[in-house]
Amino acid sequence: MKPAPFDYAAPNSIEEAVALLARHDGAARPIAGGQSLMSVLAFRLAAPALLVDLGRIPGLDAITIGADGVTLGARVRWRDIEKDGRLSGAHPLLAAAIAHVAHYQIRNRGTVGGSLAHADPAAEMPGIAVVCGAEITIVGARGERTVAAGEFFTGALATVLDTDELIVAVRLPPWPAGRRWGFEEFARRRGDFALAGIAAFYDTDAAGRARDVRIGVIGATNRPCRLPAAEAALEGRIVDDTAIAAAAAATRASVDPPDDLHAPAAYRRALAATLLERALARARR
Amino acid sequence: MTVRFDVNGRRAEVAVEPRTSLADCLRHHLGLTGTHLACEHGVCGACTVLVDGEAVRSCLMLAVQAEGRSVVTVEGLSNDAALSPLQAAFRRHHALQCGFCTPGMITTAHALLTEEPDADADRIREVLSGNLCRCTGYVGIVEAVLEARAAYRGHKADAAS
Numbered sequence: 001m002k003p004a005p006f007d008y009a010a011p012n013s014i015e016e017a018v019a020l021l022a023r024h025d026g027a028a029r030p031i032a033g034g035q036s037l038m039s040v041l042a043f044r045l046a047a048p049a050l051l052v053d054l055g056r057i058p059g060l061d062a063i064t065i066g067a068d069g070v071t072l073g074a075r076v077r078w079r080d081i082e083k084d085g086r087l088s089g090a091h092p093l094l095a096a097a098i099a100h101v102a103h104y105q106i107r108n109r110g111t112v113g114g115s116l117a118h119a120d121p122a123a124e125m126p127g128i129a130v131v132c133g134a135e136i137t138i139v140g141a142r143g144e145r146t147v148a149a150g151e152f153f154t155g156a157l158a159t160v161l162d163t164d165e166l167i168v169a170v171r172l173p174p175w176p177a178g179r180r181w182g183f184e185e186f187a188r189r190r191g192d193f194a195l196a197g198i199a200a201f202y203d204t205d206a207a208g209r210a211r212d213v214r215i216g217v218i219g220a221t222n223r224p225c226r227l228p229a230a231e232a233a234l235e236g237r238i239v240d241d242t243a244i245a246a247a248a249a250a251t252r253a254s255v256d257p258p259d260d261l262h263a264p265a266a267y268r269r270a271l272a273a274t275l276l277e278r279a280l281a282r283a284r285r
Numbered sequence: 286m287t288v289r290f291d292v293n294g295r296r297a298e299v300a301v302e303p304r305t306s307l308a309d310c311l312r313h314h315l316g317l318t319g320t321h322l323a324c325e326h327g328v329c330g331a332c333t334v335l336v337d338g339e340a341v342r343s344c345l346m347l348a349v350q351a352e353g354r355s356v357v358t359v360e361g362l363s364n365d366a367a368l369s370p371l372q373a374a375f376r377r378h379h380a381l382q383c384g385f386c387t388p389g390m391i392t393t394a395h396a397l398l399t400e401e402p403d404a405d406a407d408r409i410r411e412v413l414s415g416n417l418c419r420c421t422g423y424v425g426i427v428e429a430v431l432e433a434r435a436a437y438r439g440h441k442a443d444a445a446s
């Protein structure tokens with residue numbers, strides 16, 4: 001359980017960090033909290049020649065709340081989100097989902113940018129980014145670009161990031177007051193990666209019908225994604241038992257999880273549908 | 286590389302390979318073997334230490350990342366004169382058997398109670414869920430931490446030092 005040897009640099013600016021990554025042409029890796037990368041290195045699933053520590057770069061750890069939504073700097077930690085009292089109003093779904101991430105000690109170091117780049121299919125932050133239609137700001141040797149979260153994740157542990165690119169921030173669009181929402185996940189042990197999780201939200205029109213329904217899933221697909229069929233089952237309808245049952249059936253039919261060590265596919269499919277029912281029951285309260 | 290940081294209030298200057306974890310640096314270079322290693326990939330919590338007052342897993346942090354920080358290990362939470370409130374409560378409640386997980390339990394509980402001296406049993410269970418104990422079960426451990434809370438109330442500031 002010891003990593004292969006590597007060099008280490010702790011640059012003071014994004015430009016310097018990007019230049020180091022570019023110069024090493026794929027042989028260098030950024031490290032933020034190290035809460036995923038350290039075990040990847042210990043298992044020798046990766047053996048970079050250089051680690052570029054983002055810990056000393058100023059300006060990456062702000063949580064900004066404004067008219068354009070909630071912007072999280074790449075180095076914002078789970079702990080920072082938990083302790084920011086503004087978020088339970090400004091983005092209750094984010095606050096609720098992040099409460100499930102990892103254990104106490106890991107939450108003191110794990111970061112938003114690291115989680116997005118690591119792209120674990122069961123991770124909460126990528127799931128919230130996708131379901132909310134977040135924008136991810138990336139800086140690389142060729143400049144800055146913004147990628148929609150829905151296009152950022154390309155598979156399990158895979159993203160559109162180039163080897164010389166860094167995530168600098170993610171912006172979640174504004175959260176209207178009165179929006180209905182629910183977040184539910186199931187993990188064997190509190191803080192472990194979820195076997196499956198569901199985020200659901202919608203606004204309501206004057207007649208109480210659901211509008212702009214969003215349903216996102218983690219853990220039951222190879223990357224976080226929305227479930228358009230389940231969303232369609234609720235759109236424009238009153239969220240009652242019948243509508244919820246239809247959305248649950250659509251969820252069961254849309255997710256296609258693999259069998260793995262932790263659970264058979266049929267279990268995860270049933271779990272996703274059950275979690276959707278619970279999330280919607282919470283949303284309509 | 287040379288890395289400089291404070292350990293239990295003393296200045297340390299150590300030559301390490303960049304790949305050396307903080308845990309290995311503490312144990313092998315500084316002889317502080319109170320910090321235990323079991324899984325070495327972040328799932329068991331045995332290696333918990335405090336960095337700038339926050340509980341972290343020292344197997345998931347590089348020694349070079351500790352540059353300029355202040356590290357406290359389980360050794361730094363005891364004194365020769367008497368048992369600390371957490372130690373005394375662990376003894377009273379039989380909160381350890383083999384003791385392998387205990388350094389991680391003590392450092393984690395210390396960080397928690399320093400910040401949240403009124404943590405209830407649910408919160409304590411939630412926080413300790415990241416620390417594995419294969420011997421005792423958690424009942425005694427939770428009872429010990431609940432009891433130790435009294436010593437952390439009222440002097441939040443000096444408990445942190």
Ligand SMILES: Cc1cc2nc3c(=O)[nH]c(=O)nc-3n(C[C@H](O)[C@H](O)[C@H](O)COP(=O)(O)OP(=O)(O)OC[C@H]3O[C@@H](n4cnc5c(N)ncnc54)[C@H](O)[C@@H]3O)c2cc1C
Nearest residue numbers: 032033034035036037102110111113114117123167192327
């Ligand atoms: C026992 C355990 C349980 C966990 N449970 C959960 C859980 O339930 N839910 C969950 O979501 N996570 C969980 N995690 C993972 C944890 O949240 C990680 O902190 C997180 O996934 C990665 O963040 P990090 O800052 O530690 O990244 P690092 O480990 O430093 O890096 C992860 C990857 O991202 C890259 N990277 C880091 N920052 C950037 C950046 N700014 N730009 C580009 N690339 C970057 C690195 O090169 C690396 O490939 C768990 C971890 C452990 C050890």
Ligand code: FES
Nearest residue numbers: 323325329330344
């Ligand atoms: S040895 Fe560090 S968490 Fe297990």
Ligand code: FES
Nearest residue numbers: 382384418419420
């Ligand atoms: S006392 Fe033996 S592992 Fe906890």
